[in-house]
Amino acid sequence: MLTLDKLYVNYGAIKALKSISCHVEEGEIVALIGANGAGKTTILNAISGIVPTLSGTVTFLGENITAIPPHEIVKRGISQVPEGRRVFANMSVLENLEMGAYIRNDKDAILEDIEKVFVRFPRLLERKKQLAKTLSGGEQQMLAMGRALMSRPKLLLLDEPSMGLAPMLVAQIFAIIQEINASGTTIMLVEQNANMALSIANRAYVLETGEVVLQGPAAELAANPDVRKAYLGE
Amino acid sequence: MFFQQLINGIALGSTYALIALGYTMVYGIITLINFAHGEIYMVGAFVGLFATAVLKVNVFVAMLISMTVCIVLGVLIERIAYRPLRKSSRLSALISAIGVSIFLSTLAQMLFGANAKGYPEGVFPVKQITIGSAEISTLQLLIIAVSAALMIALEFIVHKTKIGKAMRATSEDYNTAALMGINVNMVISFTFALGSALAAAGGVLVGLLFNAVSFNMGLMAGLKAFAAAVLGGIGSIPGAMLGGLLLGVTEVAGVAIGFSSYRDAIAFAILVLVLLVKPTGLLGRKIQKKV
Ligand SMILES: Nc1ncnc2c1ncn2[C@@H]1O[C@H](COP(=O)(O)OP(=O)(O)OP(=O)(O)O)[C@@H](O)[C@H]1O
């Protein structure tokens, strides 16, 4: 479904990605794990077209989307929940969801999808008129995920959804990620919380300073002694 | 007397507010002080003059023509002078803006000469209406009514329409707006269009009010409107409206109590005073750094 081929990204003199190749197949949950600064966010932003690539290609559903502007990439069916949630703080919960549906014009179906988000995240329903900045961190994460789903993505990119959340909420968010996947959305998941990520992923890539150093089925990586030592805190 | 001055102040302040809105919206979305904005207002005044004097249309049609021309001009300026510099430092874009400003006022001087021109006699029938002790001219009423209508329309666009919401989203977070599928370049063009249309309307109204249109009218008006935008809190739309009105009223009040030779300084004195007490301006939010 999605293929990155020898992708390079620089920020000025900083080489953030060095020949990244990876792929995501339809229906999968693929995890990207790695330490701070490994380049995980950069990969997602390169896919979304937010950061320009130096060389290499991103192919989605057979189409080369490397040089396409971000808003066109959303139209192709890729949606991102950015690191740190990035909800529109001074807009209401409802308006945030409307922004998620920006590329769509089917009013009635949009309203139905907003209802579906509220079914999935009941806490948002009670707060739909509230400004997003008044939400708790967990609620903002729910809003950011709901917002990303509003474009009806084929592929959902999630950047550290567990960041700063209490363990119970993390478990809840991961359960919802599995639900979203089960209802037909392919998922690429970036996580510091490697334990959780590997527990729900089909496959995973381990990143170090802009390079893929390990890859394979999630269960296999979770059993790998090097991974256990470096990322699972053993 | 007080009521009279208040009306005078509100009429003047409305025109400052119309111009200030363009500064604040553009700043809100690309953190650029659009130095050429005062010149868009000047061009608006000239187009209005041309429309009434040469095309012989009425004031409202003239205002529409002027707004249309300035929308095109504002959007073009952004395309040509700012967009190529979007990824460079803020300073480059600012210098480019100053360049456009000088270019436009020099061009106007070459085309129309250095002398101020007046709108044709009787293009808007000015009558004095007496309410209690105050004399209000129909022109002042026109200014206040048109400004109020435009600002209400702007509030509607920004809060109720899809493109307006996209504008707010983009001004909050440029990259995340793009992740929503918002074409941010289109939104930025739209912002320039809105700001330029308001400035053009302001230009025509001020042209009528002072009956003088000149190549350098954009400079002082631009500075004062910018002061109004900062006073209200740059980036805040209600702030620009409030700031404009406040400046207009205090300027008129200052003149009334005998500081007429300091007329232009009053705006900046108020600005300094307010910023000392509240650095973000009256309705301003803490300025976030944009990526
Ligand atoms: N806008 C930027 N300008 C300059 N350097 C950047 C920028 N964004 C990221 N970098 C650098 O690129 C490298 C990769 O950053 P990236 O944000 O992709 O890492 P990450 O794996 O997502 O880290 P984290 O887990 O902390 O979020 C880092 O060295 C970082 O300092």
Ligand SMILES: [Mg+2]
């Ligand atoms: Mg990151």
